[in-house]
């Protein structure tokens with residue numbers, strides 16, 4: 029599989045010729061990162077088609093499901109944020125360009141037609157912003173059956189809705205900035221009888237296909253290597269500031285094969301970790317404190333989500349070791365519960381019990397109650413579904429039994445406030461150990477995608493003492509899939 033990749037020559041490779049110019053990366057224009065047959069890294073054109081077929085099967089005859097994309101958002105003036113596509117649209121098409129609407133139409137005989145309403149190429153705009161895939165790309169690469177210039181989008185979508193007996197469209201305010209599409213979609217979603225489409229797509233997204241699991245495994249592997257790279261770097265040149273480590277992680281995710289970070293990381297020295305979503309990352313890192321990170325890379329649109337903690341100067345203190353061991357044991361046992369007989373909520377209840385039991389064994393904690401653990405010392409949930417979104421498809425209930433192919437995070441933590449109710453030497457320590465887990469059909473087939481990311485105390489201390497020896501860590505990766 030990797031032969032064609034290894035044969036790339038950076039000195040002599042001819043620039044790929046592609047008649048439609050270069051919109052978002054595709055195999056023809058970026059062969060180093062997208063394999064033949066794939067539309068996005070690791071996900072084939074056939075799989076995107078099958079996703080639409082599965083959606084069509086959930087719709088009644090004579091219906092249309094409309095999903096609007098996003099526009100570029102601006103921070104201030106002409107400074108824009110990185111483009112973030114509506115993830116439902118991305119899931120169904122792989123299309124990652126702004127100002128687009130897609131529709132899956134099902135006729136009376138249950139035949140499916142895939143519509144894309146996309147901005148046309150605009151030589152003046154494209155000269156500044158770069159080529160777009162345009163109508164040609166939507167038709168030839170993204171396999172739309174009917175492609176419509178977004179200037180005619182309002183009329184086309186209105187006609188589709190007028191002729192359908194059942195309309196599925198989200199009522200949340202679409203983010204489309206241009207061409208009156210936003211107001212058109214608002215009107216259409218407000219029509220009587222229109223139902224939301226997101227809950228139907230959420231059920232499809234919750235079960236990850238074999239290809240999705242491979243992409244997520246690659247994102248997890250790259251992210252794990254990046255975190256090892258960061259820990260090993262502190263052997264000789266310890267990071268002095270949270271922000272330096274935060275940026276190093278962002279860089280290292282890309283170095284190891286991701287497209288970029290999946291989210292703004294938490295990089296917290298010592299008691300800063302007591303703020304669960306500490307993203308200021310603006311303190312110095314103290315020698316005697318734990319470094320806590322919650323960080324992950326994104327590859328082909330799929331997220332990794334990892335939390336780890338390590339002693340800045342290489343050796344856990346006894347109190348750090350005590351609390352870390354309780355959280356780690358809870359993490360390991362909860363991973364073993366990722367089977368279909370349990371819901372995420374069941375696993376959360378297990379995690380509270382395990383943390384309570386573990387804490388009660390520690391000196392000064394014998395009086396701790398379950399309520400204090402659940403409300404104060406461990407104030408968040410055991411985990412969430414993970415995928416194209418970091419908190420993937422939140423509409424899937426925590427009380428539903430897990431299903432094989434779900435990917436969930438398992439992330440117990442303990443955060444001891446600076447309150448003399450708790451033993452002094454444990455105060456100000458915050459730890460979470462987070463892994464990304466594919467639910468198995470039984471305990472024998474659970475897969476921990478982040479198992480390669482060091483978490484045993486002895487392994488962490490050895491990694492800091494020795495620097496890293498794992499092959500691939502610190503080496504630039506072109507294509508993990």
Ligand code: GLY
Nearest residue numbers: 291322333439462
């Ligand atoms: N990184 C955010 C979370 O773990 O949910």
Ligand code: MN
Nearest residue numbers: 322333334462
């Ligand atoms: Mn996380």
Ligand code: MN
Nearest residue numbers: 333437439462
């Ligand atoms: Mn998480």
